[in-house]
Amino acid sequence: MLLDTRYARAVILFASDEDIRGILNASKRADQVGHFLWIGSDSWGAKNSPILQLEEAAVGAVTILPKRATISGFDAYFTSRTLENNRRNVWFAEYWEENFNCKLMSSSKKDDSSRKCTGQERISIDSKYEQEGKVQFVIDAVYAMAHALHNMQRDFCPENSGICADMDLAGGKKLLKYIRSVSFNGSAVLVTFNRNGDAPGRYDLFQYQWSNDIPSSVCSLPCKTGERKKVVKGMPCCWHCEPCDGYQYQYDEFTCKLCSYNMRPNANRTACQPIPITKLEWSSPWAVIPVLLAMIGITATILVMATFVRYNDTPIVRASGRELSYVLLTGIFLCYIITFLMIAKPDVGVCSFRRIFLGLGMCISYAALLTKTNRIYRIFEQGKKSVTAPRLISPTSQLAITSILISVQLMGVFIWFIVDPPNTIIDYEEQKTFNPFKARGVLKCDITDLQIICSLGYSILLMVTCTVYAIKTRGVPENFNEAKPIGLMMKTQTHDEDSDS
Structure with a gap:
């Protein structure tokens, strides 16, 4: 289907790594390497795994990632977590087994061949560690909920220090209203939401390229001078070009108009000009x-x-x-x-x-x-x-x-x-x-x-x-x-x- 539209070359990918590889591989088999401009979502982002051994097919691809910031202090906190001081996190034991490739208990999902965890392992010392890019968003999300609950409690329960009956019966729609109304300095940027509940978009753009050539991708080529666009129904970016014929001229990009009775279109049909006047010449x-x-x-x-x-x-x-x-x-x-x-x-x-x-x-x-x-x-x-x-x-x-x-x-x-x-x-x-x-x-x-x-x-x-x-x-x-x-x-x-x- 991608080849059915001749001039449409940009393809937006919301897909998993495996699907991205499948599409790139299909373009390579169809001998269309370099024809398409791939635009990848954050599922592709800055990862190399989707294009491994398919680098030639991915040349020129543009991908995005939500703009991230490293949270200072989080690394020291997280690397100090152990089985003894982090018992409140019910998933931490499972993370420990996966991170150190060991087995803690008989009920563990790890196979019997895995070694037994000693509990003395240390994060970043006995395993690789890199701060997860979404830590910033998790922290800001928790604070957004906290600010919303605080503001809601202040309005519904001004005389109580905790949740009152009015707040308990308020419902999710009112809570959502308070969430959308919060505004505070987050872990890296100001956190706020628009009327639709979306935060301001902040993204990093990546392009996988070997040259500076930028391919074009359009459903329809621009119409020539003196032609009007006839838009394809349901496809505002696609149109057919129809020439203004006869005594018509191009009024705007979508309309041809008829010149007045004493006028005719100019050479490129962008305006009207007076019709030349003649008479019977003596040499005729x-x-x-x-x-x-x-x-x-x-x-x-x-x-x-x-x-x-x-x-x-x-x-x-x-x-x-x-x-x-x-x-x-x-x-x-x-x-x-x-x-x-x-x-x-x-x-x-x-x-x-x-x-x-x-x-x-x-x-x-x-x-x-x-x-x-x-x-x-x-x-x-x-x-x-x-x-x-x-x-x-x-x-x-x-x-x-x-x-x-x-x-x-x-x-x-x-x-x-x-x-x-x-x-x-x-x-x-x-x-x-x-x-x-x-x-x-x-x-x-x-x-x-x-x-x-x-x-x-x-x-x-x-x-x-x-x-x-x-x-x-x-x-x-x-x-x-x-x-x-x-x-x-x-x-x-x-x-x-x-x-x-």
Whole structure:
């Protein structure tokens, strides 16, 4: 059984000499010499008999003995004891026979071959003598009882010099109380008892060793950093080590706790640290490709606008509705510009411009196209009824209508600013990975999906309305150069929007 627990190496022995020898011999047979640390009680103490010829197996053993003191005067008293002056001790005759290996009387237990005692033998002269180590404790025990009886007699029988009836009937529990209450200078130290009746522990420690190496003995090894102890039930010194996993950190030696939503454990899982913040970088492929396309679109838009400016007064430019064409090109330009705002590092200013331009470019473009298609539709519908031109078809009127349509979008954005001011947030859920050390918080503008839909919803409404007018004007003459391309574009755009949805 001692080998079942791998790291438990200390063995406490409360055993006789024979049992101690048996255990040491068993460890030697199992080839475990030096593996165990033996801790022996006072039955082993300073004796060599338990380890005779087993010294190698006992290396490192620690034993204890109650601290003893030699009582001066006792040796002179005891060595002067003889059969004549110590008749009151009924066991002294038996001790005499054993000490001098002789026989005193026919009733003696010694065998007949033993010589007869003369009575003239002397202790320490005719035999070996060494003061027994427990003499001190015997003397102190006798005095403790004497002090307790004296104090008890004084309390129960103050008027008597001996035992009275009250003391005779007091019982053992009360006597025990008086014994535990005594305090006096004993034969070597102060004699006193604690509330449990135990005297202060005073021991001599012995170690049988050939080297200064101190082996370790544990049921379980200490847990590593970032691991908690799961104590084995009924065995407080034994535990299993469980790692703190996921987003947990080691709160104390027995507990793992979860880091807050914006934190992750550090490398050794002893504390939490902030999750690194990331954003879309300009060097990312997700940014480079859109920027490249946006630059191409911006360049093309500027070239077209420059061409319009150069040929501003030519019949073909004027016939195309140059005022609304400039508005349309401005809207297209803003649609490309929003790419840079979406990649820029979010802050209050960037988030404000994102809200403004998110749907503004599309709104301007579709407002201009809607005004154009509506103008064409009204002209041809009016032509079916009379030769009088419809109202509000002049360039100034067209710009006014377009401005009104655009102002609705701007009014919605203004209300959005008041209800929910622009702000930045850090989204910790978007890139929260199973491995906490790869987790990142994403810095972004505080714009929800619903808000984006609402911002683009008005532009979609303009696009659908424009598509309706484009369908209605599909039968215009071939030489009316704007209606059919607009109709084709609106149908294509509507189809793309449906696919995205």
